[in-house]
Amino acid sequence: MEIINRSIQFFENYDSIILDYLIHFGLAILIFIVGRFISIFVSNQLRKILILKQVEPTIIKFTASSSRYTIMGLTLVAVLGQLGVQTSSIVAIIGAAGLAIGLALQGSLSNFAAGVLLILFRPFKVGELVMVSNIRGTVDAIQIFSTTILTPTGEAVTIPNSHVLATSIINFTRQPNRRIDLTIGIDYKADIKQVYQILLSSVERTPNITKELGIIIRLDELAASSVNFLVMVWTNNDNYGPVRTLILENIKMDLDHHNINIPYQTLDVNIKQ
Template sequence: MLNINPSQLTNYADKFINVLIDYSPKLISAFLILFVGLYAIRLINRIIRKLMIKRNLDPTLTKFLADILLWALRILLFVTFISKLGIETSSFVAILGAMGLAVGLSLQGSLSNFAGGMLIILFKPFKVGDTIEAQGVIATVSEIQIFVTKMLTANNQTVFVPNGALSNGNIINYSMQGERRADLTFSISYDSDIKKAKDILLEVLLQNPKVLKVPAPEVFVKNLSASSVDFAVRPWAKNENFAAVFSLTLENCKKALDEAGIEVQPFTVGMNKTV
């Protein structure tokens, strides 16, 4: 049977109370720093977000920078908290560094995508709503995330392109300039009247209200091939009207030439992607 000496219990209790009294200022100050720090971090994060929104920063960049600041301040607060408790922080920081290196080596691809996302957000080769061609995909950008860019194709398929590959490859932005030119070629027989054909093609462009007057549409002889006279037909249109202008130009030019009795050779082509 265990014999407990009351005097020993009293002695242990006194020692515990003395340690608690000696340590309580550190404990109280550490938790005070923790609670005040958490409140201050939330306040700072809210203020920083509002400032970035006021300066019209990109929403993706605003969220990313605010999140980075939030976690950096939390880590700093945690290190301060354990330091105030009297725990040695140098070994703790070394462990964090080693963990960071190990995670970095295991996530090299993800870090590449992360860096690519930062480059896209900072240099803005495209923005949400732009139609781009990259990595073999033509689609409209619906969301720029930190690791991938989410895009929607014309046939309503969602495509996720890694930002690392996207930032290191060629990007064609069809929306950046606001206007686009369709480069079409119409081929007619050598027996046809060149001037008449040119006037007909130009009239078709001028009659289309969606074809811009400035820059002016152009029609000119592009090439004299072995079996045809090739006309370059170049209407300009707003981005939102480009597909309609492209298809209507092909249709209306063919109809107008047929009505005029001008033979269209079977090599008429459209050089632009209708996206």
């Protein structure tokens, strides 16, 4: 009986304090539940949006996880504040730690920020032929901190995203059509008008050229050992390589058929006794 009486007396003396703690504890649990629900919801929505944008799976996973953990971190701070813990010191410690980590990982953070910008603006995507930092090849992967390019000779080149964003990016496959530019050197003895007709015939009988965009053949330069003609013709991007090869083959065969020489540089050596 004495224990019960003491318990009743204790609750009568501290009932307001206990009730206040129970209310704060209940609100803390409610904040945790709501914060957890919001973190899961935001993470799932971000994942769906990035999947629709056809972003790399690695980046999707990282972005969704980062958003979830960020919201949960803010939720825990709010929960501790509701329980009476001084959160200002915790926020200060987190801020100082974040600053120290940011300074230590400055290069990595710049690569990460550049990766985010590459995802948002999408100057290229996986499978496209590009030239980045004087490296030409097919984009193999766009990762969080770097971009991987496969060169025509089979090397996999990994470039930090900060370098990718800081240099000029040439995308060869983004547009549906691409122009073929050729310089053809002809012997000075050849008839210019005849050469023009031969070049035009060679181009026109090449399959898969886009005649609607025009064919340009003009005299471009009187070089040291040749008269240079510029040949410009459009084709579908997928056919660029084969069409360029066929045009060169046709031009060479037609010039040989008409006995028109393609000169090359020569060197005269005079020996004096």
